[in-house]
Amino acid sequence: MTVQSDIKTLQHFINGQWTDASDGETFEVLNPLDDSLYAYGAKGSRDDMQAAVAAAKAAFREYKETTPTQRERWLLRVAELMEERQKELIDCLIDEIGSPIQKAMFEFTKGLTMIRAAAGMCRNVRGETIPSDAPGKFSMSIREPLGVVAVITPFNVPLIKTTRLVANALAVGNTVVHLPSEMAPHLTLIFAEIIAKAGFPDGTYNVVTGLGHEIGDDLTGHKDVDFVTFTGSSVVGQHINEICARNKTPATLELGGKSPTLIMADADLEKTMPLVARSIFMFGGQACIGSSRFYVERPIFDEFVKRFSMIAGKVGMGDLRDPNTVIAPIISDRQRQRVKDHIADAVAKGATVAAGGAFVGNRCQPTLLTGVTEEMTVCRAETFGPVTSIYPIDSYEEGLAKANDTEYGLSSAIFTKDIDRAFHFARNIGAGMCHINGPTIHDEAHVPFGGNGESGVGREGTDADMEAMTELKWVTVQL
Numbered sequence: 001m002t003v004q005s006d007i008k009t010l011q012h013f014i015n016g017q018w019t020d021a022s023d024g025e026t027f028e029v030l031n032p033l034d035d036s037l038y039a040y041g042a043k044g045s046r047d048d049m050q051a052a053v054a055a056a057k058a059a060f061r062e063y064k065e066t067t068p069t070q071r072e073r074w075l076l077r078v079a080e081l082m083e084e085r086q087k088e089l090i091d092c093l094i095d096e097i098g099s100p101i102q103k104a105m106f107e108f109t110k111g112l113t114m115i116r117a118a119a120g121m122c123r124n125v126r127g128e129t130i131p132s133d134a135p136g137k138f139s140m141s142i143r144e145p146l147g148v149v150a151v152i153t154p155f156n157v158p159l160i161k162t163t164r165l166v167a168n169a170l171a172v173g174n175t176v177v178h179l180p181s182e183m184a185p186h187l188t189l190i191f192a193e194i195i196a197k198a199g200f201p202d203g204t205y206n207v208v209t210g211l212g213h214e215i216g217d218d219l220t221g222h223k224d225v226d227f228v229t230f231t232g233s234s235v236v237g238q239h240i241n242e243i244c245a246r247n248k249t250p251a252t253l254e255l256g257g258k259s260p261t262l263i264m265a266d267a268d269l270e271k272t273m274p275l276v277a278r279s280i281f282m283f284g285g286q287a288c289i290g291s292s293r294f295y296v297e298r299p300i301f302d303e304f305v306k307r308f309s310m311i312a313g314k315v316g317m318g319d320l321r322d323p324n325t326v327i328a329p330i331i332s333d334r335q336r337q338r339v340k341d342h343i344a345d346a347v348a349k350g351a352t353v354a355a356g357g358a359f360v361g362n363r364c365q366p367t368l369l370t371g372v373t374e375e376m377t378v379c380r381a382e383t384f385g386p387v388t389s390i391y392p393i394d395s396y397e398e399g400l401a402k403a404n405d406t407e408y409g410l411s412s413a414i415f416t417k418d419i420d421r422a423f424h425f426a427r428n429i430g431a432g433m434c435h436i437n438g439p440t441i442h443d444e445a446h447v448p449f450g451g452n453g454e455s456g457v458g459r460e461g462t463d464a465d466m467e468a469m470t471e472l473k474w475v476t477v478q479l
Contacts, residue, residue, distance in 0.1 A: 007037055007038075007039060007040060008038075008039040008040070008186065009026065009039070009040045009042075010029075010039055010040065010041045010042055010185055010186055010189055010209060011042050011189075012042050012044060012048055012052070012206075012207060012208050012209060013189060013192040013193075013196075013205070013206060013207040014048070014051050014052045014055055014206050014207075014208070015051075015052075015055035015058075015059075015202050015203045015206065016196060016201075016202025016203060017202075019042075020042055021042040021043050021044055021045060021048055021210070022045050022047040022048050022051075023043075023045055023047075025042075025043035025045070026040040026041060026042060026043050027040070027041050027043045027182060027210065027211065028040060028041075029041050029096065029182070029183065029185060029186065030183075030332075031095055031096070031098070032097065032098040032183075032328075032329040032330065032331045032332065032362055033098050033320065033329045033361075033362060034361070034362065035333070035362070038095060038096055038186070039096075039185070039186055041182065041185045041186075041209045041210070042208075042209050042210070043209075043210045043211065044179075044208040044209055044210030044211075044214075044215045045210070045214075045215065046215065046218045048208050048210070048215070049177070049179075049208050049215050049218040049219050049222070050218070050222075052177045052206040052207075052208045053148060053177050053206075053219070053222050053224050053225060054224070055202075055203040055206050056148045056175040056176060056177050056203055056204070056206055056224075057147070057148050057175070057224045058203055059175045059201060059202065059203025059204050060145075060147050060148060060174070060175045062201065063173065063174075063175055063201060063203075063204050064144070064145050064173045064174075066173065066201075068122040068123045068125075069122075071119075071122045071170065071171055071173070072119045072122040072123070073199070074170075074198050074199050074200050075115055075116075075118055075119040075122070075167055075170070075171060075198075076115075076116065076119050077197075077198035077199060078115050078167070078194055078195060078198045079112050079115040079116050079119075081194045081197055081198055082108075082111065082112055082115065082194060083112065085190065085194065086108060088190060089108055089111075089159065089187070089190060090104045090105065090108055092186055092187045092190060093107060093108070093158075093159065093187060094320050094321060096183075096184055096186050096187055097155050097156070097158065097183060097184050097187070097328075097331065098284075098320065098328045098329040098331065098362075099283065099320070099328060100283070100316075100320050100322075100325040100326055100327070100328055101320060101321050101322065101323055101325070102323055102325075102326070103282060103283050103328065107157055107159045107160050108159060110159075110160050110163075110443065110445075111159040111160055111162075111163040112163075113444070113445050114160065114163035114164040114167060114445045115163050115167050116445075117445035117446055117462050118163075118164075118167035118168050118170070118171040118445075118462065119167075119171065120462070121168060121171040121172060121462050121465075121466055122171050122172075124466065125143045125145075125172050125173070125466065125470060126143060127140055127141035127142040127143050127472065127473075128140065128141055130474070132476065134476075134478070136478060136479045137476050137477070137478050137479065138476065138477040138478075138479055139474070139475075139476045140474075140475050140476075141472045141473065141474055141475070142472070142473050142475055143172075143466075143470040143471070143472060143473075144173075144470060144471055144473055145172050145173030145174045145469070145470055146174055146226040146227045146250075146469055146470060146471055147174060147175070147224075147226035147227070148174070148175055148176075148177060148224055148225050148226050148227075149169040149174045149175070149176050149177075149225075149226065149227045149228075149229065149469060150176075150177050150179070150219045150220055150222070150225045150227065150228045150229070151165045151166055151169065151176055151177070151178045151179070151229055152178075152179045152180075152212070152216065152219070152220070152228070152229070152230040152231065152232065152240075153165065153178070153179075153180050153181060153184075153188070153231055154181050154184075154231045154232050155181040155183040155184040155331055156283060156286045156287060156288075156331075157283075157287075158180060158181065158184040158187045158188060159187060159191070160443070161231050162178070162180070162187070162188055162191050163191070164445065164460060164461075164465075165229050165231075165460065165465075166178060166191070166195075166205065168460075168462060168465035168466075168469065169227075169229075169465070169469050170200065170204060170205065172465075172466060172469050172470050173470075174226075174227070174469055175203065175204045175205070175206075176204065176205050176206065177206045177207075177208065177219060177225070178192075178205065178206065178207045178208070179207075179208055179209075179210070179212060179215065179216060179219050180207065180209060181212070181232075182209070182210065182211050182212060183331055183332065185207075185209040188207055188209075189207060189209070192205060192207045212232075212236070216236075216240070217243060220240050220243050220244065220249075221243045221246075221247060223247070225249060226249065226250075227249065227250050227251065227468070227469055228240060228244055228249055228250075228251040228252075229251065229252045229253075229254075229460070229468075230251065230252075230253050230254070231253075231254040231255075231288075232255065233255065233256055234255040234256040234382075234408075234454045234455070237253040237255040237256075237456065237457075240253065241253060241457060250468065251457065251458070252450065252456070252457060252458030252459065252460060252464075252465075252468055253456045253457045253458065254288070254449070254450050254451070254455075254456045254460060255288070255410075255451070255454060255455050255456040256288055256382045256384075256408060256410070256454060256455060257288045257289055257290070257292075257382060257408050257410030257411060257451060257455050258292055258293060258380065258381075258382055258406050258407075258408040258410075259279075259289055259290060259291045259292060259293070259408070259410055259411040259412055259413075259431070259440040260291065260293040260294075260295060260402070260403035260406070260412050260413075260429075260431075261276060261279060261291040261293065261294050261295070261412070261413040261414070261415070261439075261440060262295050262296075262393075262396070262399040262400070262403060262413070262414040262415070262416075262425065263276070263294060263295065263296040263297065263300065263304055263415050264297055264396060264399075264414065264415060264416035264417075264418065264421065265297040265298075265299045265300050266416055266417045266418060267300070267415035267416055267417070267437075268415075268417070269300065269303065269304065269307060271437075272415045272437075273307050273308065273311060274311075275415075275437075275438060275439045276291065276294065276308065276415075276439065277308070277311045277312070277315070277366075278439050278441060279291040279413065279439030279440045279441050280292065280366075280386060280387075280388045281312075281315055281326055281327065281366050281386050282326070282441055283328045284327050284328035284329065284330060284363065284364065284385060284386050285364075285383070285384065285385045285386035285387060285388075286328065286330070286331060286335075286384055286385065287441055288382075288384075288410055288455075289410055289411040289433070289440050289441050289442075289443075290388075290440065290441060291388060291411075291413065291439065291440040291441075292378075292382065292383060292387065292388045292389065293388065293389055293391070293402075293403070294308075294388060294389070294390045294391065295391050295392075295393045295398075295399040295402055295403060296390060296391070296392060296393065297392075297393055297394070297395075297396075297399070298392045298393065298394055301390075301392040304390070305354050305368065305370060305390055308354070308355070308368055308390070309354045309355040309368055311366075312354075312355035312356055312365075312366035312367070312368055313355055313356075313366075315327055315366045315386075317360060317363055317365070327363050327364070327365075327366060327386060328363070329361070329362035329363050330362055330363065330364055330385055335384060335385070336359065336362060336364070338383070338384070338385075339364050339383055339384070339385035339387060340359065340364075341377070342377050342378040342381065342383045342385075342387060343357055343367060343369075343378070343387060345376055345377045345378065346369050346372060346376045346377070346378045346389075349373065349375055349376050350371060350373065351369045351370065351371045351372050351373075351376060351378075351389075352369065352370045352371045353367065353368070353369060354368040354369065354370050354390070355367060355368040356368065356386070356387075364385050364386050364387065365386070366386045367385075367386060367387040367388070368388060368390060369387065369388070369389045369390070370389070370390050370391075372389040372391065380406065380407075382408070396421055396425075400424075400425060400428060400429065403429060404428075404429065404430045406430075406453075407453050407454040408451065408453055408454045408455045409430045409431045409432060409451045409452030409453040409454070409455045410431060410432060410433065410450075410451035410452075410455035410456070411431060411432070411433045411434075411435070411440040411441070411442075411451070412425075412429045412431040412433065412434045412435070412440060413434070413435040413436070413438060413439060413440045414426075414434070414435075414436055414437075415437050416436075416437070422436045422437075423436075430452060430453070431451060431452065431455075432448075432449075432450045432451035432452050432455065432456075432459070433449070433450075433451070444461075445461065445462055446461055446462045446463060447461050448460075448461050448463065448464045449461050449464075450464075
């Protein structure tokens with residue numbers, strides 16, 4: 001990376017080398033807090049993507065033969081270097097994508113966990129012995145890396161997604177071509193510097209920056225890409241899924257959500273309220289697992305709305321480096337307009353704004369809506385902002401039915417003291433994840449993270465990625 005005046009000019013990282021876009025083009029990366037220019041990014045082209053995939057394919061021939069000890073050592077060194085560059089990574093999370101300091105620290109810590117968990121995968125690429133009906137025949141399965149893994153990451157948690165998906169792919173012997181969100185390229189390129197310094201061979205990790213709608217297909221549709229993992233919108237995910245289906249390329253897709261939370265009448269509101277607030281207001285609601293639907297039993301509905309509104313009015317919207325700040329700026333003008341349109345449409349059609357509802361600069365106030373009905377866009381569409389709808393329900397059964405009345409199926413939660421009801425919900429909710437007496441926003445390195453329906457295909461996590469990013473081979477020996 002080079003510096004031009006006070007503004008960084010970012011480059012691709014291909015085959016261990018920093019390089020400008022093949023045609024010299026750049027694009028602007030803006031600070032979402034005030035839309036000031038943060039950096040210039042190399043605007044990748046088809047040629048750049050071809051070069052990156054070629055480098056990853058060539059590197060795979062030797063990298064797949066590396067030992068668990070080597071890959072483990074490199075990954076643990078990545079974690080050490082991340083700790084050495086903690087301030088730089090956190091500053092980038094704040095200034096490039098608008099993370100409040102608490103969220104940036106949370107993401108940094110989680111990223112370290114992802115790397116160290118991946119290091120543990122290196123010694124677990126295992127098959128098994130298999131009984132055979134043939135006398136004297138030894139039968140077994142072995143796991144082998146797939147080859148070139150295409151990683152496409154979002155802007156909202158770029159360090160978590162990068163550390164998890166890249167490290168897991170490298171841990172099991174694959175090489176990687178990474179297309180980060182055009183709104184978070186610098187964070188990814190810092191990680192590339194760390195990967196290189198940690199000792200990973202040239203070509204094992206490659207980063208091409210640019211506009212996803214221009215070069216995404218050049219990556220996901222490349223004949224030499226052996227696996228695709230994508231995090232982003234359901235619309236783009238469907239497009240990628242169709243490309244992968246045509247090419248018979250396996251993929252995991254972690255997409256949008258309209259995650260429900262049920263609040264039963266027996267819930268302890270003193271303990272519940274801080275958790276439900278976290279589940280929608282963290283990073284300004286820009287989280288696919290954020291809870292944008294609350295179904296509250298009628299006996300406590302008014303009290304729940306009252307308490308939630310009081311919390312919403314006090315959520316910090318100050319300096320991003322102030323630990324009391326929670327609400328982040330909405331990432332782009334297009335997304336800000338989407339949030340505004342959802343609120344305006346709901347109000348125009350009769351919804352009540354119980355809290356918030358307006359923008360302060362590029363930040364949306366924590367917004368609670370009641371009286372939301374089917375004809376309102378916010379009822380079913382993902383807003384991706386600090387906006388949630390609160391609905392009264394007359395029974396648990398009604399709440400479960402409404403929670404399942406969606407095309408999405410990512411995260412879910414229920415707050416209750418009734419263990420039978422809680423487990424019934426866990427078994428019957430049509431979501432990939434369920435949290436009992438906890439917020440919908442939760443993740444760990446080793447869990448099967450992902451959703452159903454419009455929320456995606458497959459799961460992420462150490463065990464899930466081990467299976468997805470390797471393939472089984474059956475081997476027999478006639479003794």
